Amino acid sequence: MAVDVAAVPSMVAVKSTTGAIPPRRLSKEELVGTHKKHLETQNNSPHAPRPVKQPIMSEAYPASIKSIRELEIIPLSELRAETHHRGKGIIVRAASPPFVGAGAVSVVEDAFGNADKLAIYNQADSSILSGVPEGCVVAVKEPYYKQNGSEDDFMICVDHPSDVILLRFTDSIIPEPLRLGPLLKTAEEWKNAADQAFIEKDFPTAVFCYTEALEASEDDASKPPVHTKRAGVNLILGRYDAAKADALASRTSAPQDWKAYFTAGRAAYGLCDYAESNKLLTTALELNPTNASIQKEHARCKARLHEEETGEYDFAAMLASITPHSVHQDRGSFLRNTRVGESAHHGRGLFAARDIKAGELVFVEKATLMPNQYDPGRASAALYALMVRQLCDNPSLAASVLTLYGGECERTGGEGTIVDGAPVVDVFLVEGIRTKNCFSAPRSTLEDTRPSLPDGLQARGLWVHASLLNHSCVANTMRSFVGDMLISRATRDIQAGEELFQQYVPVKPLADVRGKLFEEGWGFSCGCALCAGERASPAAKLARRKELLDAVEKLCNKQIPGRELIPDAKIRSVDKLARQLEEAHEAAVYDGIPRLALIYPCHWLLAAHRGRKNHGKVVKYSMKVLRNFGFRVPDESEVWDPRDIFTGSGNATLMTVHVVASLRRLAESYKALGHEEMAARSIEAAEFGYMLVTGFKNDLTTLDK
Numbered sequence: 001m002a003v004d005v006a007a008v009p010s011m012v013a014v015k016s017t018t019g020a021i022p023p024r025r026l027s028k029e030e031l032v033g034t035h036k037k038h039l040e041t042q043n044n045s046p047h048a049p050r051p052v053k054q055p056i057m058s059e060a061y062p063a064s065i066k067s068i069r070e071l072e073i074i075p076l077s078e079l080r081a082e083t084h085h086r087g088k089g090i091i092v093r094a095a096s097p098p099f100v101g102a103g104a105v106s107v108v109e110d111a112f113g114n115a116d117k118l119a120i121y122n123q124a125d126s127s128i129l130s131g132v133p134e135g136c137v138v139a140v141k142e143p144y145y146k147q148n149g150s151e152d153d154f155m156i157c158v159d160h161p162s163d164v165i166l167l168r169f170t171d172s173i174i175p176e177p178l179r180l181g182p183l184l185k186t187a188e189e190w191k192n193a194a195d196q197a198f199i200e201k202d203f204p205t206a207v208f209c210y211t212e213a214l215e216a217s218e219d220d221a222s223k224p225p226v227h228t229k230r231a232g233v234n235l236i237l238g239r240y241d242a243a244k245a246d247a248l249a250s251r252t253s254a255p256q257d258w259k260a261y262f263t264a265g266r267a268a269y270g271l272c273d274y275a276e277s278n279k280l281l282t283t284a285l286e287l288n289p290t291n292a293s294i295q296k297e298h299a300r301c302k303a304r305l306h307e308e309e310t311g312e313y314d315f316a317a318m319l320a321s322i323t324p325h326s327v328h329q330d331r332g333s334f335l336r337n338t339r340v341g342e343s344a345h346h347g348r349g350l351f352a353a354r355d356i357k358a359g360e361l362v363f364v365e366k367a368t369l370m371p372n373q374y375d376p377g378r379a380s381a382a383l384y385a386l387m388v389r390q391l392c393d394n395p396s397l398a399a400s401v402l403t404l405y406g407g408e409c410e411r412t413g414g415e416g417t418i419v420d421g422a423p424v425v426d427v428f429l430v431e432g433i434r435t436k437n438c439f440s441a442p443r444s445t446l447e448d449t450r451p452s453l454p455d456g457l458q459a460r461g462l463w464v465h466a467s468l469l470n471h472s473c474v475a476n477t478m479r480s481f482v483g484d485m486l487i488s489r490a491t492r493d494i495q496a497g498e499e500l501f502q503q504y505v506p507v508k509p510l511a512d513v514r515g516k517l518f519e520e521g522w523g524f525s526c527g528c529a530l531c532a533g534e535r536a537s538p539a540a541k542l543a544r545r546k547e548l549l550d551a552v553e554k555l556c557n558k559q560i561p562g563r564e565l566i567p568d569a570k571i572r573s574v575d576k577l578a579r580q581l582e583e584a585h586e587a588a589v590y591d592g593i594p595r596l597a598l599i600y601p602c603h604w605l606l607a608a609h610r611g612r613k614n615h616g617k618v619v620k621y622s623m624k625v626l627r628n629f630g631f632r633v634p635d636e637s638e639v640w641d642p643r644d645i646f647t648g649s650g651n652a653t654l655m656t657v658h659v660v661a662s663l664r665r666l667a668e669s670y671k672a673l674g675h676e677e678m679a680a681r682s683i684e685a686a687e688f689g690y691m692l693v694t695g696f697k698n699d700l701t702t703l704d705k
């Protein structure tokens with residue numbers, strides 16, 4: 001893509017103006033003229049995808065935590081280039097319609113006749129600030145003034161949604177020259193305007209007008225119906241905190257209060273607070289026992305409470321309900337097997353609240369935030385935008401989301417607090433939390449195991465409870481997904497009080513590659529049994545293992561054979577390299593921990609011998625694969641039970657779909673050799689492993705589809 005160099009300010013130019021008042025600013029006429037040209041190109045289609053401006057973490061700066069009334073209000077003429085004006089604020093009126101793209105850009109003017117451009121980013125569609133109407137007055141707290149292309153082109157850039165406030169027309173802080181007076185005078189006029197906006201489906205404007213109606217009303221008796229209407233609009237917008245507050249404010253101690261409790265109960269349900277929802281809906285039902293809508297919502301809430309209490313789910317039905325454009329499950333989260341505590345590893349962690357057997361549910365969690373977005377190119381941006389919106393719209397989320405690890409992002413301690421009627425939302429902290437805590441999820445893990453079905457599409461979501469799990473390469477839990485539900489199962493027996501771990505990412509076979517990934521991605525050095533053990537291995541041994549694994553992968557082109565006949569010479573070459581690689585693993589270091597570098601060559605040899613129907617060799621290499629994943633498997637001549645590999649506590653093992661595949665090949669060869677009982681046990685073990693991988697019991701034959 002060609003870049004217009006003339007439109008990009010050089011670093012020298014930026015440096016020379018940093019902190020200085022620009023010698024020349026564009027006039028209002030120049031700004032409006034250019035703005036009109038942009039407006040002519042604007043795509044007003046409601047279905048047009050809106051781009052998202054994701055933060056650049058190297059440019060991070062904290063959100064303002066001060067009220068506009070604590071700041072010194074300055075004219076636009078005092079704004080300095082490339083500067084965050086701490087302790088200052090501006091009050092401006094929109095002098096143009098907004099140009100809406102990744103943000104909303106308007107020409108604005110202050111009380112002194114100065115004009116400039118204001119770019120507001122990261123506002124939810126539920127907010128009127130996502131496109132400030134012409135004539136509205138806004139306050140910008142501690143504004144950031146930046147160069148925007150040519151030498152004389154600047155703009156006020158508002159990244160944090162809480163740094164800009166839409167002022168009421170009668171707010172005393174508005175300077176006299178910017179005052180238009182109330183557009184409407186009476187509460188009834190505002191209410192009628194809100195009703196009209198609702199009819200036109202302009203819900204943000206409806207909320208604004210209902211708010212003005214409440215402020216203008218001098219008769220307390222007239223307010224409950226307005227609260228009722230604003231509650232309904234907030235419910236539509238997904239602003240559940242506000243909907244619940246409005247609904248409860250609409251009560252009059254009359255029988256009709258069932259509507260207030262019903263709306264408040266639905267809002268609490270939207271927040272996944274099913275205990276509170278049940279309480280409110282029960283009250284609604286007591287006031288109106290025969291109402292079918294209340295009965296339906298109450299029964300739905302009871303079902304969620306049952307799931308939270310018992311962990312009983314119909315996973316097959318959940319899977320059947322998923323479509324590419326509808327993955328959100330109406331389910332509760334089962335978390336009672338776990339508790340949050342201080343970890344000896346990294347900050348907080350999750351711990352087993354009781355003994356948990358291998359294969360049992362550790363927890364099941366509905367995503368706190370997850371868009372219906374299965375496009376890898378946009379999944380990150382979609383999750384980021386959703387996080388910002390929900391934290392703005394539902395401040396109660398801040399207590400769980402904003403306390404998550406956000407990397408090196410600076411915190412003020414005021415994040416999530418309500419200032420000037422809005423929660424402080426720092427978009428750089430939100431992005432740090434997203435990058436450190438989100439999970440990539442297929443529509444279902446079962447679909448993701450099928451060779452012919454996966455389309456490579458992943459969504460990204462935030463599961464707050466799961467985010468508290470610390471990492472271990474040899475984790476004692478394994479996660480899977482059904483829609484926006486994360487299923488965590490025990491990969492081995494876990495004792496009460498034991499810390500629970502998960503793999504943050506698929507584990508790399510070589511220790512140095514693995515270690516670099518954790519250091520760069522999360523800033524920690526893994527201390528699991530595998531990583532700690534491999535640190536005792538000399539650098540020369542690591543280099544030798546890397547050399548031999550590279551040689552195997554090059555020889556085999558990083559492929560696994562199918563049913564084709566592999567030449568004996570190639571099998572002997574790979575076998576020789578595999579034996580040399582095995583010898584490069586010191587027994588003193590690798591006793592009791594996986595030997596990941598050996599998995600690929602052993603898996604390749606398993607497949608090569610399977611193609612030749614050499615069943616004895618398939619048994620040998622299947623067992624080697626399992627052993628190299630860390631499972632306690634004897635030599636092939638010894639009597640053993642494949643079902644036992646998942647039992648016992650303290651095992652340093654890795655569980656993947658490749659373990660399931662090896663158990664299936666083992667069963668296949670045992671059967672061919674006439675060992676029917678061992679074949680049956682191997683299939684049982686494979687089915688158990690497949691349950692761990694997919695989250696619930698599934699037909700193994702789906703692996704071949």
